[in-house]
Amino acid sequence: xxxxxxxxxxxxxxxxxxxxxxxxxxxxxxxxxxxxxxxxxxxxxxxxxxxxxxxxxxxxxxxxxxxxxxxxxxxxxxxxxxxxxxxxxxxxxxxxxxxxxxxxxxxxxxxxxxxxxxxxxxxx
Amino acid sequence: xxxxxxxxxxxxxxxxxxxxxxxxxxxxxxxxxxxxxxxxxxxxxxxxxxxxxxxxxxxxxxxxxxxxxxxxxxxxxxxxxxxxxxxxxxxxxxxxxxxxxxxxxxxxxxxxxxxxxxxxxxxxxxxxxxxxxxxxxxxxxxxxxxxxxxxxxxxxxxxxxxxxxxxxxxxxxxxxxxxxxxxxxxxxxxxxxxxxxxxxxxxxxxxxxxxxxxxxxxxxxxxxxxxxxxxxxxxxxxxxxxxxxxxxxxxxxxxxxxxxxxxxxxxxxxxxxxxxxxxxxxxxxxxxxxxxxxxxxxxxxxxxxxxxxxxxxxxxxxxxxxxxxxxxxxxxxxxxxxxxxxxxxxxxxxxxxxxxxxxxxxxxxxxxxxxxxxxxxxxxxxxxxxxxxxxxxxxxxxxxxxxxxxxxxxxxxxxxxxxxxxxxxxxxxxxxxxxxxxxxxxxxxxxxxxxxxxxxxxxxxxxxxxxxxxxxxxxxxxxxxxxxxxxxxxxxxxxxxxxxxxxxxxxxxxxxxxxxxxxxxxxxxxxxxxxxxxxxxxxxxxxxxxxxxxxxxxxxxxxxxxxxxxxxxxxxxxxxxxxxxxxxxxxxxxxxxxxxxxxxxxxxxxxxxxxxxxxxxxxxxxxxxxxxxxxxxxxxxxxxxxxxxx
Numbered sequence: 001x002x003x004x005x006x007x008x009x010x011x012x013x014x015x016x017x018x019x020x021x022x023x024x025x026x027x028x029x030x031x032x033x034x035x036x037x038x039x040x041x042x043x044x045x046x047x048x049x050x051x052x053x054x055x056x057x058x059x060x061x062x063x064x065x066x067x068x069x070x071x072x073x074x075x076x077x078x079x080x081x082x083x084x085x086x087x088x089x090x091x092x093x094x095x096x097x098x099x100x101x102x103x104x105x106x107x108x109x110x111x112x113x114x115x116x117x118x119x120x121x122x123x124x
Numbered sequence: 125x126x127x128x129x130x131x132x133x134x135x136x137x138x139x140x141x142x143x144x145x146x147x148x149x150x151x152x153x154x155x156x157x158x159x160x161x162x163x164x165x166x167x168x169x170x171x172x173x174x175x176x177x178x179x180x181x182x183x184x185x186x187x188x189x190x191x192x193x194x195x196x197x198x199x200x201x202x203x204x205x206x207x208x209x210x211x212x213x214x215x216x217x218x219x220x221x222x223x224x225x226x227x228x229x230x231x232x233x234x235x236x237x238x239x240x241x242x243x244x245x246x247x248x249x250x251x252x253x254x255x256x257x258x259x260x261x262x263x264x265x266x267x268x269x270x271x272x273x274x275x276x277x278x279x280x281x282x283x284x285x286x287x288x289x290x291x292x293x294x295x296x297x298x299x300x301x302x303x304x305x306x307x308x309x310x311x312x313x314x315x316x317x318x319x320x321x322x323x324x325x326x327x328x329x330x331x332x333x334x335x336x337x338x339x340x341x342x343x344x345x346x347x348x349x350x351x352x353x354x355x356x357x358x359x360x361x362x363x364x365x366x367x368x369x370x371x372x373x374x375x376x377x378x379x380x381x382x383x384x385x386x387x388x389x390x391x392x393x394x395x396x397x398x399x400x401x402x403x404x405x406x407x408x409x410x411x412x413x414x415x416x417x418x419x420x421x422x423x424x425x426x427x428x429x430x431x432x433x434x435x436x437x438x439x440x441x442x443x444x445x446x447x448x449x450x451x452x453x454x455x456x457x458x459x460x461x462x463x464x465x466x467x468x469x470x471x472x473x474x475x476x477x478x479x480x481x482x483x484x485x486x487x488x489x490x491x492x493x494x495x496x497x498x499x500x501x502x503x504x505x506x507x508x509x510x511x512x513x514x515x516x517x518x519x520x521x522x523x524x525x526x527x528x529x530x531x532x533x534x535x536x537x538x539x540x541x542x543x544x545x546x547x548x549x550x551x552x553x554x555x556x557x558x559x560x561x562x563x564x565x566x567x568x569x570x571x572x573x574x575x576x577x578x579x580x581x582x583x584x585x586x587x588x589x590x591x592x593x594x595x596x597x598x599x600x601x602x603x604x605x606x607x608x609x610x611x612x613x614x615x616x617x618x619x620x621x622x623x624x625x626x627x628x629x630x631x632x633x634x635x636x637x638x639x640x641x642x643x644x645x646x647x648x649x650x651x652x653x654x655x656x657x658x659x660x661x662x663x664x665x666x667x668x669x670x671x672x673x674x675x676x677x678x679x680x681x682x683x684x685x686x687x688x689x690x691x692x693x694x695x696x697x698x699x700x701x702x703x704x705x706x707x708x709x710x711x712x713x714x715x716x717x718x719x720x721x722x723x724x725x726x727x728x729x730x731x732x733x734x735x736x737x738x739x740x741x742x743x744x745x746x747x748x749x750x751x752x753x754x755x756x757x758x759x760x761x762x763x764x765x766x767x768x769x770x
Contacts, residue, residue, distance in 0.1 A: 048228060
């Protein structure tokens with residue numbers, strides 16, 4: 001029986017990453033020997049939605065904050081600084097960058113699943 | 125130039141030449157080794173995809189180095205220098221680029237490419253949808269838009285070399301010879317001799333090692349180039365912060381700066397016994413104003429003939445420095461020479477947005493000479509936040525790499541590496557070149573050269589001019605790593621999707637021959653087209669990458685993730701996306717009288733193009749012939765045909 005990515009696996013991956021896995025969940029870094037195209041496609045689609053959500057949240061933060069702070073900074077005299085940088089660049093750029101990097105690390109190490117690689121056609 | 129200045133410049137020039145020569149030797153050694161790897165393997169699979177066996181370091185570095193192109197190290201610094209901290213908002217999409225641009229399609233793309241045995245993007249689309257028309261349209265669009273991208277890189281490579289070798293004696297002799305030889309040739313003679321020579325050397329070297337070593341050579345040189353770029357940025361950052369007196373000082377001085385004014389002046393000479401040449405970039409001090417000290421800087425070289433005391437209509441910029449900006453004033457005054465010439469009747473015009481407005485370089489929308497709305501209105505910032513991650517996802521040159529990694533752990537670790545690498549490149553670049561405005565004012569006269577000028581200035585001031593070679597090698601490496609990838613991509617498409625389709629029984633020896641000559645031909649064509657290049661590098665890059673993104677984003681995503689996609693919808697999506705982008709640039713050209721995008725509702729054309737492409741694809745999928753169910757099952761498994769019907 002091929003292994004599948006059910007809701008239980010997703011929940012486990014999100015919330016209980018360090019708890020023992022369900023028997024029918026594929027393990028990260030341990031690809032099974034035979035590709036299941038359908039399961040692989042569905043998992044890739046889930047990952048796609050999470051990535052788009054991460055992009056949207058980052059956009060709301062960066063553009064939402066800076067639409068006020070960065071455009072208002074022009075009239076500030078003297079310039080408001082944080083760590084020697086214009087304040088809006090720290091809160092609206094550097095901080096989201098750090099958070100996005102942390103999310104990326106979590107996503108790649110904890111959420112993205114390994115898949116067995118497809119074999120090349122014989123004429124390759 | 126004083127004797128000491130000459131010695132310093134000469135040392136820097138020789139060091140640059142030695143660094144450059146060493147760098148090229150290593151590149152060709154790597155190409156030779158890569159060429160040896162080709163023996164005993166399927167030629168096309170090895171030559172264009174390195175036998176699909178890239179490990180983490182190779183995949184991550186080749187992706188990062190290809191992405192950090194001439195735009196990142198030449199165009200981007202030029203824009204930071206010209207517009208200030210607003211560039212952080214312009215490039216904000218890069219915060220999430222590694223995750224989205226790689227993660228969005230890499231896994232599926234690699235799987236589908238392996239399953240179908242595809243080597244190029246057009247081939248993958250053709251095989252997945254079972255349509256030759258899809259493959260043909262994809263090839264035409266890829267070659268067209270990628271070629272613009274390639275052109276921009278050729279210009280950047282030649283520009284860097286002119287700065288790198290500017291003071292080397294042998295080089296100057298060669299430039300004089302090239303100038304004499306090419307002057308009578310129509311069109312070619314119109315190009316500056318130094319640029320021409322560098323373009324020729326750059327094109328010849330990059331085409332030679334790419335053709336010789338193929339994808340593996342490109343990947344190996346990318347790894348070396350990635351390391352050089354990272355090191356270069358870290359060293360530049362340290363030097364810039366030390367010399368500017370710390371980040372706080374740089375930000376404060378920047379906040380007091382106002383944009384320069386552009387126009388003409390009359391130069392008057394007090395003594396006229398002999399002729400006098402004033403080089404491009406010469407500074408002249410003007411009488412002080414209440415809170416500011418004005419200076420005039422020449423935009424091009426001028427010559428007073430013997431007995432001549434006045435030159436009128438000389439192109440200049442006027443830089444008005446705040447009297448509180450000690451570092452900036454010191455930097456300009458160190459370059460002002462008493463040559464017995466003063467500027468009079470200065471007739472200059474300010475920026476349409478930001479003129480005489482302190483604070484404009486540390487806020488949004490940033491100064492702009494040609495628009496009263498500033499550099500980055502908020503809707504344009506939204507556009508670029510969409511543009512970088514999604515146009516990045518749809519670049520065929522990155523897709524070629526995504527087809528070549530060996531397994532998913534390689535992909536996961538590479539995304540993390542690229543995220544950290546980009547953070548260490550792009551944020552420091554903004555700091556370095558905002559410091560550049562304080563340390564090297566007045567480079568609006570040739571903003572595209574600010575990166576190599578900054579490297580030379582910082583190392584000379586620090587007393588380590590030999591280091592300039594390494595630092596200038598960073599943008600050079602960035603340009604080379606992009607050019608080689610794009611060359612390979614274009615020649616791959618021509619060979620695999622055109623030649624091999626027409627000659628399916630061509631022998632391996634024939635394929636090799638055609639591949640080598642195609643690579644050389646594409647390189648020669650790009651070089652010829654760039655003999656008289658347009659001014660702004662970044663405009664070409666944004667057009668090229670935007671066109672590719674608009675043509676391929678929705679078609680590729682839906683090809684990989686939507687079983688119900690039909691061949692006709694894919695063709696319609698590619699043509700409408702790429703076509704919309706071209707139409708917006710055509711309107712921009714008619715409205716602005718220069719090569720630039722028309723921004724409807726302040727949104728970048730990429731956004732409109734992707735929207736049009738998506739809508740057209742959805743509409744065209746209704747009622748058109750569906751994809752063969754066997755193909756759907758092959759690429760989507762047992763769920764494919766159920767979802768496709770739904």
